[in-house]
Amino acid sequence: xxxxxxxxxxxxxxxxxxxxxxxxxxxxxxxxxxxxxxxxxxxxxxxxxxxxxxxxxxxxxxxxxxxxxxxxxxxxxxxxxxxxxxxxxxxxxxxxxxxxxxxxxxxxxxxxxxxxxxxxxxxxxxxxxxxxxxxxxxxxxxxxxxxxxxxxxxxxxxxxxxxxxxxxxxxxxxxxxxxxxxxxxxxxxxxxxxxxxxxxxxxxxxxxxxxxxxxxxxxxxxxxxxxxxxxxxxxxxxxxxxxxxxxxxxxxxxxxxxxxxxxxxxxxxxxxxxxxxxxxxxxxxxxxxxxxxxxxxxxxxxxxxxxxxxxxxxxxxxxxxxxxxxxxxxxxxxxxxxxxxxxxxxxxxxxxxxxxxxxxxxxxxxxxxxxxxxxxxxxxxxxxxxxxxxxxxxxxxxxxxxxxxxxxxxxxxxxxxxxxxxxxxxxxxxxx
Numbered sequence: 001x002x003x004x005x006x007x008x009x010x011x012x013x014x015x016x017x018x019x020x021x022x023x024x025x026x027x028x029x030x031x032x033x034x035x036x037x038x039x040x041x042x043x044x045x046x047x048x049x050x051x052x053x054x055x056x057x058x059x060x061x062x063x064x065x066x067x068x069x070x071x072x073x074x075x076x077x078x079x080x081x082x083x084x085x086x087x088x089x090x091x092x093x094x095x096x097x098x099x100x101x102x103x104x105x106x107x108x109x110x111x112x113x114x115x116x117x118x119x120x121x122x123x124x125x126x127x128x129x130x131x132x133x134x135x136x137x138x139x140x141x142x143x144x145x146x147x148x149x150x151x152x153x154x155x156x157x158x159x160x161x162x163x164x165x166x167x168x169x170x171x172x173x174x175x176x177x178x179x180x181x182x183x184x185x186x187x188x189x190x191x192x193x194x195x196x197x198x199x200x201x202x203x204x205x206x207x208x209x210x211x212x213x214x215x216x217x218x219x220x221x222x223x224x225x226x227x228x229x230x231x232x233x234x235x236x237x238x239x240x241x242x243x244x245x246x247x248x249x250x251x252x253x254x255x256x257x258x259x260x261x262x263x264x265x266x267x268x269x270x271x272x273x274x275x276x277x278x279x280x281x282x283x284x285x286x287x288x289x290x291x292x293x294x295x296x297x298x299x300x301x302x303x304x305x306x307x308x309x310x311x312x313x314x315x316x317x318x319x320x321x322x323x324x325x326x327x328x329x330x331x332x333x334x335x336x337x338x339x340x341x342x343x344x345x346x347x348x349x350x351x352x353x354x355x356x357x358x359x360x361x362x363x364x365x366x367x368x369x370x371x372x373x374x375x376x377x378x379x380x381x382x383x384x385x386x387x388x389x390x391x392x393x394x395x396x397x398x399x400x401x402x403x404x405x406x407x408x409x410x411x412x413x414x415x416x417x418x419x420x421x422x423x424x425x426x427x428x429x430x431x432x
Contacts, residue, residue, distance in 0.1 A: 003033040005077040008084040009047035012289050020301040021310035023060035032062035037073040057300040074137040081309050083146040086122040087425045094421045102414050104405050105259045107249045108275045110148040111200045112376040117395045120152035122425045124384040127153045131163040144309045150199040150327050151377045154342030158329040167354050168327030169308040176245040184217040196359040199327045202344045203242035249274050256404035321350035333358050336367040387429025
């Protein structure tokens with residue numbers, strides 16, 4: 001049987017999407033074993049009820065069990081789907097409330113920025129430990145991480161453990177491809193795409209149909225709609241020449257020109273502190289799921305676009321090859337980004353596993369923008385792996401939004417306050 005282990009099930013909607021896709025696959029009927037692990041007994045019990053309900057609805061005849069001991073959960077795994085949020089809502093709230101007092105504005109705070117730095121410091125040790133345990137308990141399994149910040153955790157996992165069967169999976173690239181095809185009135189299947197860069201800062205390098213670029217058609221659509229032009233993504237496209245794959249809410253805080261200027265956030269419709277609203281919605285969705293389970297409502301998802309983690313698992317189990325965008329170690333994949341960094345590229349996924357494709361060099365302006373992003377990523381990885389508190393300050397000082405907003409003494413005070421507030425969620429040497 002195919003054993004799929006879910007590590008971290010707090011996001012019931014993600015688990016629901018992945019489990020639904022697997023259970024609806026005819027070739028896997030009676031062949032699935034799903035193991036659930038989480039540190040929160042209540043969340044674990046709710047998710048087990050959900051997965052059992054999906055199984056009954058799909059008639060998938062899957063084996064389903066919850067396991068509290070993580071090493072036991074990992075034994076014999078073929079795939080490990082990790083979606084972790086160390087510290088949960090309380091830690092996220094600190095990532096927003098404390099910088100807010102300093103006048104530092106954020107939107108999502110999960111990738112770079114001061115929120116991304118401290119989320120990375122919390123997440124890196126846990127994912128590194130998970131990969132190390134997999135190397136012992138299930139060395140042939142694939143670690144499919146859906147956890148942010150992906151560029152930081154992917155880099156750290158590869159460097160600290162050498163665990164090769166790692167892929168970070170995010171839906172931003174495939175969602176952007178669908179969005180662009182729709183904007184120019186094309187069916188997605190008739191459009192040829194190539195995107196690459198970093199998770200949450202990749203760009204669409206090729207956008208073609210019949211061997212002809214569709215960017216002129218996109219330009220016409222944007223020219224005809226002033227409202228579409230008033231988005232961060234459109235602004236970055238106009239400036240750098242290639243459409244970004246991440247939402248405007250994310251992209252706004254990766255550059256120095258927007259968040260510190262209220263007139264710019266207003267002009268571009270940037271929702272400040274958007275992530276807190278999303279967390280609230282996620283908590284509400286969790287309660288809605290519990291009520292739906294109690295009422296016996298159907299919960300199986302039959303969407304056309306699969307969650308990337310589910311698509312990757314299905315491709316490897318069935319042998320039906322699929323192009324999936326992955327975040328993996330840069331080993332000659334993007335020539336003008338640092339070796340060893342975690343980059344986002346297309347991969348051929350099938351019975352042979354995940355085979356990333358080399359993209360070559362990015363346009364020089366995109367690589368330069370990516371490198372400003374990677375400065376923060378690398379320094380956060382070094383702070384976590386080397387236990388060097390000074391690199392926490394350096395990461396924040398080189399972060400575009402933080403540096404554009406605060407002077408050096410305030411950045412250092414802010415980092416000190418966040419380190420104290422997060423306490424033992426951070427690596428011990430960073431706290432010293």
